[in-house]
Amino acid sequence: MGIDREQCIKQVNQYIDAHREDMMQFWKELVSIESGNESQKEGVDEICSKIAEELRGCGAETQTIQMEKKGNFLLADWGKGREKKPVLFIGHMDTVFKEGAAKQNPFRVDEDGNAHGPGVLDMKAGLTIAVFIVKALNDAGYNERPVKIAFAGDEENGHRESGAAAVMLEACEGVAAAFNFETGYLDDGLVVGRKGSFRMTVEVQGVASHSGNAPEKGRNAIQEMSHKIIELQNLNDYEHGTSLNVGLITGGTVVNAVPDHCEIKIDIRFTQKERLDQLLEKIDEILAKTYVDGTKTIVHKTVPSAVMEDSEPVMALFHHIEKTAELTGYGKVKPIKVGGWSDSSLVASKGIPVVCGLGARGKGNHSPEEFAVVESVFERAKLIAASVILLDEDLV
Numbered sequence: 125m126g127i128d129r130e131q132c133i134k135q136v137n138q139y140i141d142a143h144r145e146d147m148m149q150f151w152k153e154l155v156s157i158e159s160g161n162e163s164q165k166e167g168v169d170e171i172c173s174k175i176a177e178e179l180r181g182c183g184a185e186t187q188t189i190q191m192e193k194k195g196n197f198l199l200a201d202w203g204k205g206r207e208k209k210p211v212l213f214i215g216h217m218d219t220v221f222k223e224g225a226a227k228q229n230p231f232r233v234d235e236d237g238n239a240h241g242p243g244v245l246d247m248k249a250g251l252t253i254a255v256f257i258v259k260a261l262n263d264a265g266y267n268e269r270p271v272k273i274a275f276a277g278d279e280e281n282g283h284r285e286s287g288a289a290a291v292m293l294e295a296c297e298g299v300a301a302a303f304n305f306e307t308g309y310l311d312d313g314l315v316v317g318r319k320g321s322f323r324m325t326v327e328v329q330g331v332a333s334h335s336g337n338a339p340e341k342g343r344n345a346i347q348e349m350s351h352k353i354i355e356l357q358n359l360n361d362y363e364h365g366t367s368l369n370v371g372l373i374t375g376g377t378v379v380n381a382v383p384d385h386c387e388i389k390i391d392i393r394f395t396q397k398e399r400l401d402q403l404l405e406k407i408d409e410i411l412a413k414t415y416v417d418g419t420k421t422i423v424h425k426t427v428p429s430a431v432m433e434d435s436e437p438v439m440a441l442f443h444h445i446e447k448t449a450e451l452t453g454y455g456k457v458k459p460i461k462v463g464g465w466s467d468s469s470l471v472a473s474k475g476i477p478v479v480c481g482l483g484a485r486g487k488g489n490h491s492p493e494e495f496a497v498v499e500s501v502f503e504r505a506k507l508i509a510a511s512v513i514l515l516d517e518d519l520v
């Protein structure tokens with residue numbers, strides 16, 4: 125560790141220690157602004173302006189990408205023009221809660237030092253941490269790399285109704301590493317893998333006929349589908365993280381008619397794109413087979429979501445954070461893989477080193493029981509700031 129960097133880390137830590145109250149206040153304000161993904165665009169946009177203002181206060185350039193239906197997207201550049209590659213801080217400003225959530229479950233800290241409130245963990249703690257890292261780096265005179273910020277306004281529905289995914293993909297271009305301040309885990313597991321998902325609808329068309337008068341003339345679509353379901357379910361490969369769930373089924377009209385229609389919906393999760401491709405081949409084989417003559421099978425597929433694989437660049441960044449955690453006295457962290465999607469999946473799909481789950485430690489996302497460990501907000505801010513300061517090109 126060079127002397128300047130050591131000094132810089134020291135100063136950052138002092139800044140965090142001296143601004144605990146400010147961080148708590150900022151966090152509280154973010155939680156108190158309701159920003160549900162479904163209908164509270166104004167709330168998300170308010171958070172967006174608030175964070176932009178704070179970042180401009182440290183000299184960052186900010187840009188708000190207006191979204192029509194969902195919350196706006198915040199882009200910011202702090203220290204633009206510095207020679208080294210930038211680091212990217214990722215997050216989202218929306219929550220999953222309905223209107224009134226902050227009234228029913230207001231921000232508060234309990235006697236165990238845990239903070240409660242809608243989005244307190246997912247991920248208003250993370251937003252607070254990211255903003256105060258920039259403020260602390262600014263105060264400490266850090267000048268090695270630019271820091272870019274990309275906070276989406278609609279992560280909770282996977283950017284389905286906006287162009288936010290494209291903005292995120294553009295934002296991560298050319299960065300040295302990305303840090304996602306999503307929900308942290310109580311056991312200090314840092315996320316290095318997130319499953320991708322893929323959905324299919326399968327329809328079988330049969331031939332309807334009266335089940336008493338002319339059953340032999342019918343072609344039973346439910347029967348055909350049943351064979352297929354059993355074979356499809358057998359493709360589950362939990363060991364390699366590939367799972368398939370036939371989760372919905374509809375078919376038939378009345379009990380005394382041979383059904384001419386049956387439909388299923390399938391949810392597929394995967395940890396590696398390659399394994400998804402292999403699975404899809406097997407699925408196609410099954411669906412191409414006909415068990416009941418005279419039936420026809422029609423398949424509708426969606427586009428697979430991005431998957432975050434524990435690739436070499438991802439693990440290199442993890443090991444860098446792990447080393448920094450030991451060096452700075454934070455303690456032990458460990459790599460974990462989880463099921464849910466996040467923007468890290470998009471960034472990882474571009475081959476960029478990214479680690480997720482760097483926000484406050486806590487539990488209970490997407491529920492009123494959600495809580496975040498207050499002390500971890502300061503600890504994580506120090507850890508990730510130090511990870512930025514100590515980031516060398518050869519590490520990632």
Ligand SMILES: [Zn+2]
Pocket residue numbers: 216246247279306307
């Ligand atoms: Zn989240």
